Amino acid sequence: MKKTIFIDLDGVLNEYSGKYDKNYIPKPAKGVTEFLKILNKEFNITIFTTRDFILVYDWLKKNSLDKYVSDITNTKKPCFLYIDDRAVCHKGNFHNTIEQIKAFKTHWN
Numbered sequence: 001m002k003k004t005i006f007i008d009l010d011g012v013l014n015e016y017s018g019k020y021d022k023n024y025i026p027k028p029a030k031g032v033t034e035f036l037k038i039l040n041k042e043f044n045i046t047i048f049t050t051r052d053f054i055l056v057y058d059w060l061k062k063n064s065l066d067k068y069v070s071d072i073t074n075t076k077k078p079c080f081l082y083i084d085d086r087a088v089c090h091k092g093n094f095h096n097t098i099e100q101i102k103a104f105k106t107h108w109n
Helices: 009-013 032-042 053-062 094-103
Strands: 003-008 043-048 071-073 081-083
Touching (some): 009 043
Parallel strands (some): 003 081
16 A cells, blocks of 8 residues: 655746746646656655645646546645645654754745
């Protein structure tokens, strides 16, 4: 049975630059098709986003990415791991986590 990975849409799968438009999803990031294709062989992929479900589904379908995705959600559920452009991995040391938070920048900033 495949484990599930949650992947954030904006800033990971698309060319998000910080400008949010609720009616428009930027074009797919370079290499995203191969990325999802490889992950899909071993994992169930769930898109984790606050965007409208229909808008996301249509974007995935339009860009031929829907075949790699098992689900779309805005709810945190149990999974193997999360992939997000706005995340810090806590590794058991609160001081180090605070330092990571203070130094944090998204890849598109």
